[in-house]
Amino acid sequence: MPEHYKPLTSSLRSRLLILTFLFVMGISALIYPTSIASFRQDFLETRLENAQIAALALEAAPNNMVSPELEQRLLTQSGVIAMIMRREDKSLLLGFDMMPEEAEATYDLRNPSLGMLIMDAFGTLESGGGRIIRVLGDPMVPGTRMLEITLGEADLYAALKNYSNNVLLLSLITSLFTGILVYLALHWLLVRPMRRLKDRIVTFRRQPEAVPGHTRENRRPDEIGLVERELVRMQEELRQNLKQKSNLAALGEAVAKINHDLRNILATAQLASDSLQRVDHPGVQKISRRLVNSVSRAVALCESTIRHGKADDPIPEKEWTRLDELISDVAVSLGLDEDSKFEFVCNVTAEETVYADPEQLHRVLLNLCRNAHDVQGETGTICVSAKKDKDGTVHIKVADKGPGIPEAIRPRLFKAFQSSRAGGTGLGLATARDIVLSHGGQIALADTGPEGTTFMVCLPGKEK
Template identity: 45%
Template sequence: MLAEVLVFVPSVSNFRRQWLMERMAAAQIAALAAEAAPGGQLPSTLRNELLEQAKVKAIAVKRADSRILIIEMDMAADIDASYDLRHASWLTLIADALMVYVAPDDRIIRVVGEPGFDEGEFIEVVMGEAPLKAAMIRYGLDILGLSILISIITAALVYLSLDALLVKPMTKLTWNIVRFSERPEDPSRIINPSSRRDEIGTAERELSSMQRELAETLSQKTRLAALGLAVSKISHDLRNMLSSAQLLSDRLITVKDPTVQRLVPKLIASLDRAIRLCARTLDFGQAQEIAPRRQRFELAPLVTEVGDSLGLPRPKLIGWSVDIEEALEVDADRDQLFRVLSNLCRNAVQALESQDEAAGEIVVAARREGSVTVIEVADTGPGVPERARAHLFKAFQSVARKGGTGLGLAIAAELVQAHGGNLTLLDTEGGAIFRVTIPDLVVELDHARRLSA
């Protein structure tokens, strides 16, 4: 709109000036004809015809400081406004042009100008403003129609540009999001980003990346759900088999062999632990771990039990060292902490078995740091690859060996977090050191008094 106004106003002003100059040129021609007449007098019929052709009421020519009235109509008219086109500025011309639209139709104006036929000569004409106003209205309407046409063409081009550059790409994005939401597990519904480098192209690439991550996550969740169903079935049958094995192991107590007497309690404890694990279906793929049943107990015997369950030490193959004070206690769920240390030590055993060197060593150390128990499981194996560290504690990201499920570290991290602690991998030159931190349980005094009462 502002652009149209800036175009319309100077155009109308220039049209008015050109129209008046054309009238003055026609008046000057009429004046030359009048001067050429015998005695400078024209018949009234010819005079009126010349004034009609020039569309003026009177014509006066000024030469060499003399002003001569050449032609005028029989009836003199009162002049309502005078305009001098010789020295008028653009602002004056614009203001005069706009005034024409609001002025009365019957105004009589006097116009002074230099048509340019002879140097130093200027001409004055008296004329009615109605023809000028009618011509300017027609010109304004033409400009308006042309502006509307240009606006329509411009609007169509803008619409087509916006439709091609924004609307259609946004419609495509919206359609793809709706389509992907119907079946997010279908990789064929992931958007194929274009090569655009603007915000639309960035949105397409980010949406494609997000959809791929979501599809992979859903695929993994589906596999986990299937695994959980399989584990629940296996757990049911395995619990029955372990119960039978437990009944048979109870009879070994009557055997007098010292070795049997030493191993039977550990065997029964392992079977009891396995049966409880199956009964609760505590597996990563099927069920959430139950809240820890915490109690204070000595840590060294539990670590020794872990080593016995893994057959450690293994002479000339894997060394086994426990650096824990006998009196050191930990506040934790005994069964869950056994599973944490068992998973960490089993991973260490598998790492040592995968290396070419003939022998290696596993060291379990523990200490107290205030109200926190710190346990470190170290091995002299090949260590953890750098590319595996980012997803070390995620399910199905096996690190120690091929064929592993990749659940050991994920389960261990979940159990430690349930205790309010952390499981981290320390940076070392060689081998691997996993650190477990378990803070003591903070018991509110009021709650403790109620329990003791």
């Protein structure tokens, strides 16, 4: 069930809409000053052009004189109070009688800067349109040195204010429209997938073991699609791991109960095996030693299992151990030392030692050799070899001539309950891996195929 958000404060889509609107308004605010400055400049340049046309009409009149009625019409049509056009040899004036003695502001448009135009535009809006201004501009008529007009600012103020309001309104509408379009696009591309991810994560947190209903796989090729697919895979893996953990917990409880009773039974068997050692018969003596060693290891395994269930994994009690003796004990434990049909080869010299817990390393080799024996049946070959590096690392190889490990099993070979044999528990290699890692070493599948399988165990030497 999705969580609820507070409107306009926590919702990602609300924040996205607000931020998009603010960003577009911010961009519009940067454009606004230049827009009104450009509009004001165009307005005044148009009045300058109209004044020049009126001056040309004055120049064409006899003696450069027109009637007062025509003069007023020319000034009205030009939108100015007075005009002065200075030629090389004379000056043409219109509205001289109406020209105020002093203008309240003078603006030179012959070489203006952008900053000055923006400041003048805001000054026009601030003045309210009640000023008389003088404007100087570049003339279009050849032979003219300067053009000057005097006009009231009311028309300029009204036009500039109307344009300014239109720009602000257009910016507001553009911001809303653009914000909505960007929001819809981002909502479709980002917010909706993020909400699906959020709902999936929240649902998984509340019920991690619940299997979700059938949902269509997201095939988007971008990062969002990749994240969503990886999240689904990760949740499925976690769900399987949780299920496996639950099974392990139930199995651990059952093993603890069985282990308690088994230890009592083994204690009785140990007493019986001790009695057999006192029998003065070579055959009995040989069998009793094997029996005592096996029972002792079984008792030690039961005790370590109980400790393992109550606390952390037992810390390896490392010591220098002859590797050939461990391998021989493994062969004896599997009954391969006297099996004429099965070949067990130990290519390890008596000088080869390893720094490890002998009981735990015995379990590792026993699991590897037992698996090699089981996959080959009554006849086959197991070869155990070892080599030590200059840094003291021992590389132990356990090879067989079995049918090889199926490719589908290899990625999860060292995981618990993953077995390629019918009836296998899938715990042998997982146990071996945990033991080797606790020694600071590595275990890996070195090679497998129709000709056989080889496992490699690497154990470091003693730290100095």
